[in-house]
Amino acid sequence: MGAKTFLVAGGTSGLGLAVARLLVAEHRVAVLGDVPDEVAAVTDELGCVGVVCDVSSWQQVRDAFAEVVDRYATIDGVAACASVWAGGDLADLSPQHIRRAVEVNALGTTYLLKEALHHLRRQGYGNVVYVGAMAVTRARPGIPVYRATKSYGSSLVESLAEAQHSNRIKVMQLHPGPMPTRLQERVGDEFLDEIYAGAEQVAVEVVRLLQLAPDDLYVSGARVLRADGRW
Template sequence: MKHAFDLSGKVAAVSGSTRGIGRSIALGLAEAGADVALLQRSLSDTTLQEEIRQLGRKCEIIECDVENRQQVRNAVPETISRLGGLHIVVPCAGIQHRSPSVDFPEEDWDRVMQVNLKSVWLLCQQAGRHMVEQGYGKIITIGSVASFQGGFTVPAYAAAKGGIAQLTKALANEWAAHNVNVNALVPGYIDTDMNTALVSDPTRSVQISERIPAARWGTPDDFKGPAVFLASDAAAYVHGHLLAVDGGWLGR
């Protein structure tokens, strides 16, 4: 059974890989055997590239600011050109903006939707064209508990992550017959830069921890195993699924 989780010979592309969940997923895929394209804004941040290469894997940094639509469209062909193929795509880049809905700035709404939903759609579309033609592929989107719950003061984020859930299912419906698996990881409350304000709030942090059945916030490394599973042949018959990595939050 362990061979079903082996990603040797596979090429993965991961956005949002310079920190947080994206970084851990990219490293986890490499640890499982995959070569990795890091889709990132900064070409000078080579820390993760060096770490992956030390594992004996190929790793290339591809310039991809997810607010630049042309760079997003170029990411798939550039990955194929530089690493010789593409089998796994994880669009993990994301942003957050909090504001009461009555005052939520339109420009912040547009930016959140571009980064968290439209760039994901564009990257998935480019990957899907390649994967459908080759008859194999794994796409792992990143949802949120906000894919199921509205939250407070995060209308754009909730709308985008709700959209990710439905986009994941829609693409799975079309591409499953072509041996392309499209699924989502659904983070709960994770200790990352995006949640620094909540983690630092002594009252809210305790309230959140007490509501999580696992009695702790998640960490980026909690996503390594679930990502490898969805990227591997062990998940060959898993299509359109939203896999919660939330310490039991949604079941509470």
């Protein structure tokens, strides 16, 4: 099939990093992250391109995509893995924490998909995979803000998939179960789930969707639920 170009937002840790690791052996990979030291560490480890980008900033997202396109001319697939954890009762969450979760999980996802589709439409093909959460499919006490922001992303993907009118541009979503990544640790929370999917396992499915060919039929808009025993 030849080497392709993939952009992984949130690719410095967790699922995003696992996706980048799977892709980099055979493809060109650009990793986006908002912490410069982490971006540098991943690019050194994988030998890929790294771009410092806070996805909650439209200007930074636009510039990041422009940098990748300027280097490689095309983008074959985009994995939207960037996310901020917001666990706990609404009453216990600070306004700053709520705002950041909305900025990254809702606005950031919107900016990523907006820019991704701009470039994919220009070239006439490509895949987008949004990483949601199993919690979207069933209400779970204790994570109202996180679930609401991921539900926003799921709804956005569904509408965008219907709007493409061509399966050459596929907009898909995958909802993994709880994964013991740094998502919770970054905000000072502990990972409490006893049943979970490993990031390396879920990454295989993300990569499969990213590599679907333009003429593979009937998958745009697909919602993949990776059942892991929790529900």
